[in-house]
Amino acid sequence: MMSTMNERPTATLLALDQIRFAYPDGSIGLDGCSLAIRRGSRNALLGANGSGKTTVFHHTNGLLRPQSGQIWYAGQAIDYSRSGLRRLRSKVGLVFQNPDHQIFSASVQEDVSFGPYNLGLDDATVRERVAASLLAVGMSGFADKAVHHLSFGQKKRVCIAGVLAMEPELLILDEPMAGLDYRMQEELLAVLDGLHARGITLLLATHDIDFAYRWADHIHLMRAGRCVASLDAPRLADYAGQLSALGLPLPAVIALQHGLMRRGLLAVEQRPRSCAELLTMLETARLGKGDGN
Amino acid sequence: MLIEESAYSNRWRKVSPAAKGLFALAALVAAFAAATPVTAFIIAALVAGATVGGAQVAPGRYFRVALPALIFLAAGCLSLAFSIDWNITRGDLLIQLAPDGLHTVAAVGARSLGALAALLFLALTTPLIDLVALLRRLRTPEALLDIMVLCYRMLFVFSTAVHDTVTAQSARLGYATPRLVIRSLGGLVANLTLQVWQRAHTLHVAAQARNNDGPLRFLQASFDNAARDLKIAFAAGAALVLLSLWLR
Numbered sequence: 001m002m003s004t005m006n007e008r009p010t011a012t013l014l015a016l017d018q019i020r021f022a023y024p025d026g027s028i029g030l031d032g033c034s035l036a037i038r039r040g041s042r043n044a045l046l047g048a049n050g051s052g053k054t055t056v057f058h059h060t061n062g063l064l065r066p067q068s069g070q071i072w073y074a075g076q077a078i079d080y081s082r083s084g085l086r087r088l089r090s091k092v093g094l095v096f097q098n099p100d101h102q103i104f105s106a107s108v109q110e111d112v113s114f115g116p117y118n119l120g121l122d123d124a125t126v127r128e129r130v131a132a133s134l135l136a137v138g139m140s141g142f143a144d145k146a147v148h149h150l151s152f153g154q155k156k157r158v159c160i161a162g163v164l165a166m167e168p169e170l171l172i173l174d175e176p177m178a179g180l181d182y183r184m185q186e187e188l189l190a191v192l193d194g195l196h197a198r199g200i201t202l203l204l205a206t207h208d209i210d211f212a213y214r215w216a217d218h219i220h221l222m223r224a225g226r227c228v229a230s231l232d233a234p235r236l237a238d239y240a241g242q243l244s245a246l247g248l249p250l251p252a253v254i255a256l257q258h259g260l261m262r263r264g265l266l267a268v269e270q271r272p273r274s275c276a277e278l279l280t281m282l283e284t285a286r287l288g289k290g291d292g293n
Numbered sequence: 294m295l296i297e298e299s300a301y302s303n304r305w306r307k308v309s310p311a312a313k314g315l316f317a318l319a320a321l322v323a324a325f326a327a328a329t330p331v332t333a334f335i336i337a338a339l340v341a342g343a344t345v346g347g348a349q350v351a352p353g354r355y356f357r358v359a360l361p362a363l364i365f366l367a368a369g370c371l372s373l374a375f376s377i378d379w380n381i382t383r384g385d386l387l388i389q390l391a392p393d394g395l396h397t398v399a400a401v402g403a404r405s406l407g408a409l410a411a412l413l414f415l416a417l418t419t420p421l422i423d424l425v426a427l428l429r430r431l432r433t434p435e436a437l438l439d440i441m442v443l444c445y446r447m448l449f450v451f452s453t454a455v456h457d458t459v460t461a462q463s464a465r466l467g468y469a470t471p472r473l474v475i476r477s478l479g480g481l482v483a484n485l486t487l488q489v490w491q492r493a494h495t496l497h498v499a500a501q502a503r504n505n506d507g508p509l510r511f512l513q514a515s516f517d518n519a520a521r522d523l524k525i526a527f528a529a530g531a532a533l534v535l536l537s538l539w540l541r
């Protein structure tokens with residue numbers, strides 16, 4: 001036991017090791033899934049519908065228990081006793097895919113206060129945390145509104161606030177961007193960046209390859225209940241084959257970058273992660289040439 | 294949903310629910326303490342006036358919410374006013390004004406109006422979430438309140454589910470003929486049954502994910518001027534009761 005603990009680098013916050021899980025009706029949720037999340041990193045989990053992303057997330061929080069395999073959190077195997085789960089769930093915050101599955105109080109601030117109270121905090125601290133997390137997701141003005149009067153995107157933010165208020169070390173979001181309009185997506189991105197800057201480890205599921213490439217440090221590819229590749233985001237271009245097996249294209253910016261490289265407009269070692277970044281590179285390159293002439 | 298809308302949009306939304314509850318209670322007491330129908334009627338008018346004039350609930354909406362109760366009340370009063378005498382041997386039906394029917398009707402009807410006005414005042418100015426918070430402070434059993442909150446939330450989740458399912462069915466001609474209507478309604482019931490079960494399960498899982506293992510606890514809303522509101526409500530409520538006792 002001790003030796004295994006020492007073997008695992010402390011930089012790994014969460015590790016799934018050969019997890020196998022079948023749902024009661026026999027459908028395979030996970031089929032030998034292994035995955036590691038480094039402390040303080042931003043991670044995107046990509047995979048087709050039904051590839052097991054949600055099932056992985058429910059394992060990380062102890063909601064589902066693997067039928068075989070081990071899950072390690074901060075170097076220790078998850079302890080499924082009542083107190084062990086309490087400890088785990090106060091560290092790992094999970095935001096559900098569907099906000100109506102998560103929210104169950106009728107008022108916004110009541111729902112956000114639910115998690116902190118479950119941690120056993122006192123009224124004053126809870127009030128503080130509720131205010132701070134509603135502020136972080138830009139929902140302060142909605143504190144005493146009724147949940148059923150909110151739009152889908154607003155409900156989604158309330159869900160995030162409800163988990164933020166528990167101040168988790170590892171925040172897991174199941175398709176946080178789905179159903180949000182462009183502005184809300186940008187705002188949510190700013191919220192996530194803020195959390196990352198505070199040292200919170202982030203793991204999210206998404207179908208948006210451009211977003212994953214632009215935002216994540218590490219990208220994990222899921223297929224048929226298994227994590228088929230974990231890579232550093234800048235190396236995504238080398239995984240075109242794996243991606244197309246998942247039915248995903250390369251990010252648009254990579255196709256653009258390759259085209260420009262072939263025409264000699266972009267240096268080989270340059271790897272822009274977004275169109276904005278690419279544009280800046282092109283402009284500095286042009287300015288550089290202008291100076292040269 | 295009319296009640297719901299006005300509870301959220303009225304001018305006294307931010308007034309402490311304790312104050313509103315106290316005033317409604319006082320109005321209820323005043324209505325029952327009223328010695329004459331006229332007094333009870335005045336109380337009812339005053340409370341309705343507070344709802345429409347003070348909290349600015351639109352009169353039309355107020356009337357529409359009150360209407361079913363009023364009809365019920367009228368039917369009840371009519372049956373009190375008349376006595377029916379059915380003589381089997383002669384085989385005829387005798388309907389006559391009960392001896393002191395009119396007086397009873399006036400007394401009961403006016404008091405009921407007062408009580409109705411008091412309850413409408415509370416329902417139309419206070420969202421249920423505030424009422425639950427108030428009940429929580431009044432030490433109502435937790436389990437009861439948790440059930441109230443969950444039912445209330447589920448009401449909306451389900452009305453959305455019903456609405457969505459019916460829309461989806463109609464969009465595919467599910468209600469085009471009487472035969473199809475029956476089929477679609479069957480489908481709707483089956484679908485909802487499954488959803489009830491699934492929702493209950495997912496909410497349980499969601500509660501676990503946020504570390505819940507017992508009673509549901511929530512932050513109580515705070516109202517800035519609670520003390521001031523309570524004083525005003527106390528004064529207004531006391532005035533109502535005194536008025537009712539004085540107008541003999």
Ligand SMILES: Nc1ncnc2c1ncn2[C@@H]1O[C@H](COP(=O)(O)OP(=O)(O)OP(=O)(O)O)[C@@H](O)[C@H]1O
Pocket residue numbers: 023024025027028029047048049050051052053054055056097
């Ligand atoms: N409650 C359940 N009962 C039975 N099978 C399930 C259940 N939930 C998921 N599955 C099955 O497990 C597999 C993985 O599902 P999962 O929800 O983890 O996929 P996902 O990657 O989150 O998909 P999506 O992108 O659609 O959210 C699927 O084949 C699915 O049909």
Ligand SMILES: [Mg+2]
Pocket residue numbers: 053054055097174
């Ligand atoms: Mg999913």
